[in-house]
Amino acid sequence: MSNNLSEISEFKCPLCSKTLANTEYELAISQLEEKLQQNFDEKNSNQKEEFEEQISRLKKDYEKTIEENHRSHQIQLEQMQQDIEKSYKTQTELMQKNYDSILKQNEKQFVELEKQLKAVHKKEISEKGKEISQLKKEQEKFKKAAIDQANATYAQKERELYQTIQERDVQISRFAGEIESLKKQLQQSQSELKGEAGELDLYSSLTDAFPNDLFRRQKRGQSSGDVIQQIRIRGKSLDTPIVYDNKxxxxxxxxxxxxxxxxxxxxxxxxxIIVSANLPKTSVPNGLFGTREGILLVHPSIVTEVAKQIRTGIIDVSKLSMGKEDQKSKQAKLYQFVMSSEFSMTIEDIAGINEKLYLLQTKEEKDHNTLWKTRRDLYDQLVKTYNDVTSGIESITQTDLDEITAEVLEK
Incomplete structure (x- = not known):
């Protein structure tokens, strides 16, 4: 309690230093603060008015100074412009006088320089003429020497070439006989190869047409037909074969x-049967089937058909139960029938039907090819039209895209 009283007694008035109680001290402080605030506001307001008046006066003085400066500057600018025009005119007149003087001096110097250059050029031309005449003389000498050397070299090469030609003529004469021999061998081998190929084709056609029969080819060095067909029925071979000779x-x-x-x-x-693609017209007018001195002449295109007819006749004769003499008689009649014009006409009819079938097949294939080609052309036109439309659209969109990109880049 005594401590609290001592603390209260320490509060004094800030103005008169009088000891005050706590509440009185706070009241005095509050009044003092209000009074200070009022003084401050009054002083601040007065200073603000003074500052505004000073600013207004400074602004007027500044505007007046600016106006005076502007007038002074304008007068100076006009004076400077006049001075510059006078100076420019004076300098232009002086430069014109100097230019005329320099031009006259340059003309004199140019005339003198032109004279000097002409003299030097004339002297150089004279010297070059002398050099050219000297070079022409040396060129003539060199040309003559080169021609002489070329003639000598040409004569030497001509002699060597003549000797070489003579040696080659001797070699050619030696090889001439060998070349002719080789040509004959080559022609013979080519004809043999051609015949071998035709024989193989014939053998292949017959074996495909008659898979149950036996076929054997001629062995080289033996006197025999190219292909021998042994007819087989029910596992038995018939005695009468069909022989083919390919030409x-x-x-x-x-x-x-x-x-x-x-x-x-x-x-x-x-x-x-002689099988050939080049049958004689005298014996085979139709070019397909004929006979000559009892030998059948057949084109390769119908040889299987002829073989079928003969094979059927031989099989039919072999099926008859009769003696050998009767079979021989029947075979002779069969052979006569095969050699007859009736059989030839039958074969011609078969050949004609085959030809019509071949032409029909060819026409059908051609029509199909034409149809396929037309369809392919239409597909190509469709693809081209589609590409044209796509290209047009792409060109338009690409142009717009380029313009947009350019605008963006510009921005």
């Missing part, structure tokens, strides 16, 4: 007919 030459000769007759005796059959 790749340009025509069927008398020698070929004689060989075919020998094959008839060798193989014990009347049915020897």
């Amino acid at each position: 790749a030459a340009n025509t069927v000769t008398k020698k070929d007919i004689e060989k075919a007759k020998k094959y008839q005796k060798i193989h014990g059959t009347n049915y020897v």
